[in-house]
Structure formats: C-alpha cells, structure tokens
Amino acid sequence: MTFVLPEQVYQELTIDDPDVEAPPVDAAIDEDWATVAAPLEFSEPVVSRVMDGVQRYIANADDRPADEVERADAALAALAAQHLSAGTATEVYIYTTDIAAGEGAETVLASEGYGDSVTFVNGFQFIEDLRLTGH
Numbered sequence: 001m002t003f004v005l006p007e008q009v010y011q012e013l014t015i016d017d018p019d020v021e022a023p024p025v026d027a028a029i030d031e032d033w034a035t036v037a038a039p040l041e042f043s044e045p046v047v048s049r050v051m052d053g054v055q056r057y058i059a060n061a062d063d064r065p066a067d068e069v070e071r072a073d074a075a076l077a078a079l080a081a082q083h084l085s086a087g088t089a090t091e092v093y094i095y096t097t098d099i100a101a102g103e104g105a106e107t108v109l110a111s112e113g114y115g116d117s118v119t120f121v122n123g124f125q126f127i128e129d130l131r132l133t134g135h
Contacts, residue, residue, distance in 0.1 A: 003034040003095070004083075006075035010036045040078050050074075050081040050108050057104030073098050077105035084114050097123035 005013070005025070013025040028034035042048050052066075054074035059066035076094050083089035094105045102120035109118045 002032070003028070004037050004079065005034060006037055006072065006079045007039060008070075008072035008075040012070075012072050037079055040075060041082055044082060044085065046081045046085045046112055047078050050105075050112060051078040053108035053111070054078070054101065054104040057107060058098070058100045061100035061104070073101035074104075076101065077109060080105065080118060081109060081112060081114070084109070084117055089117075091117050091119075093119045093121050095121045095123050095126060 010025060014023045025034065040047055051074045054077045055066045055069045058069045058073055076096060080092040080094060084092065094102055096102045106118055106120045
C-alpha cells in the first residue's frame with residue numbers, strides 16, 4: 001500500500017523551518033510508503049466535478065463560501081476520482097482529519113458512481129488506533 005498525496009496536500013505537510021532537516025512526509029517518501037501524485041488532470045470532467053463538489057460540500061458543512069475552502073481538502077477526492085476513472089485504482093481510502101472533507105469525498109464520489117470503491121478514514125481515529133495497538 002502506498003499513500004498518494006496530491007501536491008496541495010504535500011505542500012500543507014511540509015514546513016519551512018531551518019531547524020527541521022527533513023519533514024516527516026519527506027521521510028515517508030524516501031522510505032517509499034508515500035508519493036506525491038502528478039498534477040491533477042482538470043481537463044478530465046470527473047476530476048473537476050469532484051473537486052468542485054467536495055469544496056461545495058465542505059463549504060455547506062462549515063457554513064462558509066466555497067472559495068474560502070482549502071483546495072487541498074478537495075484535492076484528495078479529485079485524485080481518487082482521477083485514479084478510479086482511469087482504472088489505475090479500483091478501491092481508494094481517503095485519510096484526512098477533516099471530517100467534512102472525508103464525508104464530502106464519499107458523498108461526491110458516490111454520486112459519480114464510485115460509492116462502493118471509496119472509504120473515508122478519519123485520520124484522528126487512525127492515529128488513535130495505531131497508538132492503542134502499538135503499531
């Protein structure tokens with residue numbers, strides 16, 4: 001299993017701090033269990049629809065304008081749509097600590113016909129589960 005990160009998410013996970021030699025995400029990439037995806041293919045209609053749909057979902061859930069929603073949250077779902085529609089993945093797990101983004105991804109991808117192929121994993125719960133199991 002490899003975690004595939006949209007560029008927008010990678011940028012959120014890196015820090016510009018001279019005291020930090022390598023951000024943890026870079027260590028994960030170096031160890032080959034994470035990778036940064038190629039730029040999203042917005043020319044593919046499903047990618048654009050999913051990106052916009054998840055931004056609207058988050059905006060409605062948070063009661064704020066869609067243009068104020070971070071694109072990184074919606075990019076997770078757009079990347080999933082890109083891989084599902086291209087057939088390079090048949091099942092995706094979206095890990096995020098943003099509940100609205102995760103629920104939005106499941107909802108919007110289901111509306112595109114991928115409901116049985118998408119699972120939202122609450123990042124906070126995932127970390128807690130790892131902590132409890134000692135992994």
